[in-house]
Amino acid sequence: MKTLVEKKEDQFRPINTDLLQDGGDDVFDIYYKTTSFGNTEFVKFASSHPSHQEKVRKLISSGECTEFFIRQDDLIKYYHQATEQLRIMISDPAIPLLNKTQKLYDVSKDIMKNFFEYSGSEEVLESSENVMSLMDQCLSEGQARFDTITQVISKDYFIYTHSLNVGLYCLVYGINDQMSAVDIRCLGLGGMLHDIGKAKIDSSIINKKGPLTRDELDIVKTHPKVGQEIMESMQCYATSVVRMAGQHHENYKGKGYPNNLVGKDIAPFARICKVMDVYDGLTTHRPYKKAVKPFEALIIMKNEMKDELDPNILGKFIRYMGPGS
Numbered sequence: 594m595k596t597l598v599e600k601k602e603d604q605f606r607p608i609n610t611d612l613l614q615d616g617g618d619d620v621f622d623i624y625y626k627t628t629s630f631g632n633t634e635f636v637k638f639a640s641s642h643p644s645h646q647e648k649v650r651k652l653i654s655s656g657e658c659t660e661f662f663i664r665q666d667d668l669i670k671y672y673h674q675a676t677e678q679l680r681i682m683i684s685d686p687a688i689p690l691l692n693k694t695q696k697l698y699d700v701s702k703d704i705m706k707n708f709f710e711y712s713g714s715e716e717v718l719e720s721s722e723n724v725m726s727l728m729d730q731c732l733s734e735g736q737a738r739f740d741t742i743t744q745v746i747s748k749d750y751f752i753y754t755h756s757l758n759v760g761l762y763c764l765v766y767g768i769n770d771q772m773s774a775v776d777i778r779c780l781g782l783g784g785m786l787h788d789i790g791k792a793k794i795d796s797s798i799i800n801k802k803g804p805l806t807r808d809e810l811d812i813v814k815t816h817p818k819v820g821q822e823i824m825e826s827m828q829c830y831a832t833s834v835v836r837m838a839g840q841h842h843e844n845y846k847g848k849g850y851p852n853n854l855v856g857k858d859i860a861p862f863a864r865i866c867k868v869m870d871v872y873d874g875l876t877t878h879r880p881y882k883k884a885v886k887p888f889e890a891l892i893i894m895k896n897e898m899k900d901e902l903d904p905n906i907l908g909k910f911i912r913y914m915g916p917g918s
């Protein structure tokens with residue numbers, strides 16, 4: 594039954610139908626995509642209303658359609674539903690930690706992608722915070738180690754996967770370091786939002802498939818300051834979280850940016866974030882550079898980045914990454 598045909602592809606976002614709730618107050622329309630004679634169309638065929646669930650299930654099981662979409666404007670409603678489903682899933686002891694982490698990662702990745710690529714909206718950021726707090730709950734309860742997250746994270750570099758990966762590394766570092774629940778939450782959140790300032794930089798620079806020119810580099814280098822300003826203006830983040838955005842490109846022995854801070858003058862969480870940022874940068878693929886293996890990355894960090902990284906934090910990170918830790 595074709596009830597409405599829409600054509601503007603950038604107004605639609607793919608969704609994970611596993612995460613549609615059987616009930617829920619916020620109803621939104623669900624579409625599938627068809628292509629004929631080179632034209633893509635989005636066809637509305639159901640809504641998220643419980644009475645339409647059967648219809649969605651039937652279409653999925655028929656194999657006729659595997660991808661479903663919603664309008665960009667309904668993203669927040671969808672994220673609310675998805676978060677509720679994830680909350681139920683993580684409290685189920687029968688589901689293995691790895692499966693829970695994978696699902697949470699997929700939804701968080703989707704939220705961060707939307708933030709960086711389409712909207713940059715504070716509402717979307719709020720959803721990312723909700724999913725990160727579920728991730729925190731899930732990984733803390735499961736006493737997660739680094740090998741849990743290295744199995745689920747994307748090894749291809751995108752700004753949204755990088756942000757999420759750094760958030761997760763920070764979270765697991767905090768768990769291994771036996772920090773307080775509040776600190777673990779702040780560390781994970783700050784890690785996920787450390788590059789938030791890049792949302793304000795032209796995407797052609799951020800997604801450039803090659804090394805940056807000097808001018809482009811200067812523009813990119815504004816992102817810690819811009820990120821800090823965005824977070825300060827939102828007035829909802831702890832100082833430790835804001836400093837992670839503002840100081841994660843400072844170097845332990847100086848000559849970093851934006852303020853050339855040295856040693857303990859750099860906030861502790863920003864020093865942790867720096868280690869995770871570098872590690873994720875080294876171990877993920879980019880069009881112009883191959884990823885290095887985890888062990889190799891740790892060797893590079895230890896031998897070649899002494900001036901940039903806090904040795905105490907790096908030492909602990911290497912220990913936590915090791916087998917049996």
Ligand SMILES: [Fe+2]
Nearest residue numbers: 787788816841
């Ligand atoms: Fe950065």
Ligand SMILES: [Fe+2]
Nearest residue numbers: 755787788870
């Ligand atoms: Fe980064």
